Amino acid sequence: MQLVEITDQFKAMGLEIVAMTYDSVEVLKTVEEDQGVEFTLLHDEEVGHVNGLGIRNLDYEPGHRVYGIPYPGIFLVDPNGVIQAKFAEESYRDRPDFGNVLEAAANL
Numbered sequence: 001m002q003l004v005e006i007t008d009q010f011k012a013m014g015l016e017i018v019a020m021t022y023d024s025v026e027v028l029k030t031v032e033e034d035q036g037v038e039f040t041l042l043h044d045e046e047v048g049h050v051n052g053l054g055i056r057n058l059d060y061e062p063g064h065r066v067y068g069i070p071y072p073g074i075f076l077v078d079p080n081g082v083i084q085a086k087f088a089e090e091s092y093r094d095r096p097d098f099g100n101v102l103e104a105a106a107n108l
Contacts, residue, residue: 001031001035001037002095002098003019003039004035004036004037004038006098006102007038007039009102010102010105013105013106015108016039016040017039017040018039018040018041018042019037019039019041019042020041020042020043020044020049020050021041021042021043021044021070022043022044022047022050022070023043024043025043028041028042028043044068046068047067047068047070050068050070053070055070055071055073055088056068056069056070056071057069057070057071057092069092071088071089071090071092072088072089072091072092072095072096073086073088073089073096074086074088074101075087076101076104076105076108078108084104084108085101085104085105085108087100087101087104
């Protein structure tokens with residue numbers, strides 16, 4: 001997981017990482033253990049945050065095994081909870097360019 005690989009770069013800037021997914025708490029615990037994740041992983045109960053942010057992939061309806069999957073993305077949020085930058089992709093196979101994310105984070 002690329003985000004795990006660059007965690008130290010965010011920490012060096014004094015930034016915390018939090019990831020949110022529609023995956024179950026059990027899956028998140030497994031990922032945490034298997035991938036060596038040292039940042040907070042949150043479960044988005046009933047995809048409320050994904051829907052609220054308007055980032056749910058609309059190709060999947062309720063009942064589908066991946067219903068609630070968001071478009072891959074990263075938000076940089078300041079200490080006041082204000083989104084300062086957003087990076088997003090349309091395909092679940094793509095991820096935002098972490099070089100661009102790190103550059104934007106350094107400029108916060």
